[in-house]
Amino acid sequence: MRENALGQVPPRVAGVLTVDLAAIAENYRILKAAMQQRAVGAVVKADGYGLGAERVAPALVKAGARSLFVAQLDEALKLRPVLDRCHPALSLYVLNGLMPGAEADYADNNILPVLNSLGQIDAWAAFARSRDKVLPAAVHLDSGMCRLGLPPDEVEALRADPGRLDGIVPTCVLSHLACADEPQHPKNAEQLAALKAALTALPRAPVSFCNSSGLFLGPDYHFDLGRPGVALYGVNPTPAAPNPMRQVVRLQAKILQIRAIDAPQTVGYGATHRATGPARIATVAAGYADGYLRSISSRGHAWVAGHRVPVVGRVSMDLLALDVTGVAPEKVQPGDWADLLNGEQDVDALAREAGTIGYEILTSLGARYHRLYVD
Numbered sequence: 001m002r003e004n005a006l007g008q009v010p011p012r013v014a015g016v017l018t019v020d021l022a023a024i025a026e027n028y029r030i031l032k033a034a035m036q037q038r039a040v041g042a043v044v045k046a047d048g049y050g051l052g053a054e055r056v057a058p059a060l061v062k063a064g065a066r067s068l069f070v071a072q073l074d075e076a077l078k079l080r081p082v083l084d085r086c087h088p089a090l091s092l093y094v095l096n097g098l099m100p101g102a103e104a105d106y107a108d109n110n111i112l113p114v115l116n117s118l119g120q121i122d123a124w125a126a127f128a129r130s131r132d133k134v135l136p137a138a139v140h141l142d143s144g145m146c147r148l149g150l151p152p153d154e155v156e157a158l159r160a161d162p163g164r165l166d167g168i169v170p171t172c173v174l175s176h177l178a179c180a181d182e183p184q185h186p187k188n189a190e191q192l193a194a195l196k197a198a199l200t201a202l203p204r205a206p207v208s209f210c211n212s213s214g215l216f217l218g219p220d221y222h223f224d225l226g227r228p229g230v231a232l233y234g235v236n237p238t239p240a241a242p243n244p245m246r247q248v249v250r251l252q253a254k255i256l257q258i259r260a261i262d263a264p265q266t267v268g269y270g271a272t273h274r275a276t277g278p279a280r281i282a283t284v285a286a287g288y289a290d291g292y293l294r295s296i297s298s299r300g301h302a303w304v305a306g307h308r309v310p311v312v313g314r315v316s317m318d319l320l321a322l323d324v325t326g327v328a329p330e331k332v333q334p335g336d337w338a339d340l341l342n343g344e345q346d347v348d349a350l351a352r353e354a355g356t357i358g359y360e361i362l363t364s365l366g367a368r369y370h371r372l373y374v375d
């Protein structure tokens, strides 16, 4: 992560999230290489995993992505005009499917529904007939995740009556892996076999099977179009091995006050941290309302003036406390920045301290942080 441009940040700003768009583009290229240069799209749901879809999506298009995926129709409606300014021929898919009654919102805005059930296929086909048109869409086959997508009995119904797809041009057939981050898990091969069997019930179309971790399961899993999300944003898609991705985010929050304490003083709500001797406590302007999860209380670490320092006591809504006793007093002053995420402590490391996964750390990143994009 290159040095960020904190000089651009006005003094009123209490927290800065720096997003390295060049690192995102590099991660796209790493994933494209893992996919042996086949087509790779980009999942930008949940506001680009918390980093700002309107900024990360154009960077991914510039890197080569031509298929973009969001979860909700509202996300797609917001992103469509942004994408139209980037490139004339981008496919934008709504993973959560077709919302009954909203068919025209997809069709009129060049947004592709991912048809997740026979009911959605019938509704999209009927809508196409009502417009006297042939309409594109993706079809999602459930190969064993049991979340969204056509279950096996609906796939068989489609095989028996292929006319139900009349009026629909499948631009993509997709399926989703449940255990791709565990390469040895038997579910991966089971889902691969289930997908191959289900594909014979459908007309030929490009197949998309792999999320970030799936891309590292090898060529048997690749098919035609990769569909990564989290790895683009720097989270390790291969948790059992070193992270092949480049770090994308840096998170800094301002130190508001520094207080010298001594036993028997306690720090924070619940008085859970008890000084055992002289100490210096820095109060920092980030809390669980900013997605700095309360589970990090008394467990996490931050970086101040090049020192790794512990989070002490409970994380509160807008504040957290760091024990900076080990940092020379002249090196840490109110107004200085504490690094909550940086080159020493990545999203996965903070997630471990919080007892969660990198996905949740990223998508929890608060709206109050000033977002700074570097390229």
Ligand SMILES: *Cc1c(COP(=O)(O)O)cnc(C)c1O
Pocket: 043, 045, 095, 176, 210, 211, 212, 213, 227, 228, 229, 230, 231
């Ligand atoms: C979120 C999602 C992805 C991206 O998954 P990552 O693990 O973030 O790469 C791909 N496909 C579907 C259906 C998803 O819901």
